[in-house]
Amino acid sequence: MPYPEGHKLKVRGKIIESAAQAFRTNGIRDISVPFIMKGVGLTHGGFYAHFDNKEQLVAEACRYAISDTIALLQKAADQEKKVPKINTIIDYYLSPHHRDRTEMGCILPALSSEISRSSDEVRQVFTQELERMIVFISNAAKVDTATGSALLSSMVGTLMLARSVNDSKLSDSLLSAGKQHAKGLIETHVKSEH
Incomplete structure (x- = not known):
């Protein structure tokens, strides 16, 4: 019996989400493909129906994780009406909650040192995602x-x-x-423009 339409895409998404969580928590090198696949209840052999190699998965996990972080920060900012949105973003990003929940946290502090030693494919995607995060923060x-x-x-x-x-x-x-330094950086920038 064939799988329903969209099944393969849904499974791929679950693998990427599982990988992003595992990489954020334990880094890239210490996480194996079988570990990631086990996290979504699949066997190691099924991995290659979705990805050519682990590097491709790392790249996709970077994309997913940055999108996830931006959505989380945007949600936090949208809930606060009184202060400038960037202050809410800074407060959330530099909170004990964000620090302690590495599995759901920003991938930049978790993987930057490892990414610098990764393949060009992974570094290219990481670069694009970092640029996207810079634009989000700047805006x-x-x-x-x-x-x-x-x-x-x-x-x-x-x-x-x-x-x-x-x-x-x-x-x-x-x-x-x-937090104090980050907010001060913004205040200094605002004052220098006026």
Whole structure:
């Protein structure tokens, strides 16, 4: 009996989602294709009906994860009506909740160091997705992309460091200082325009 229309696309989507979650939590090198497939209740052999290789899956997982992060940040910003949207985005991005939920968090601090040693295919997709994230942040902050790049870099670096330490007070203070710095960057930019 044939599968219903759209079944293969739905399965592919579940594999990408499972991979994005696994990569965010454990990195690329430590996650195997069988582990990802097991996460969606499929066998390793079924992987090749959807992807040519793991590199293609990593690229697709990067696309998915950035879209997911942008949607999450946009949702947080849309729920807050009083403060500038970028402040809500900064508060969410540099929150203990985002820090502690790596499986659902931004892929940039989770994978940047590994991506730099990946294939050109993966690095190309990661580059495109990073550029998309910079545009999102720049638009939310109403700044040029150079300022948006600096803001995003500051946020990603802060989150990466806050996740890296085993001292919860230090981690919280890094998040707090990162928020203050990121908001200050925007305020400085706004003042310099007036």
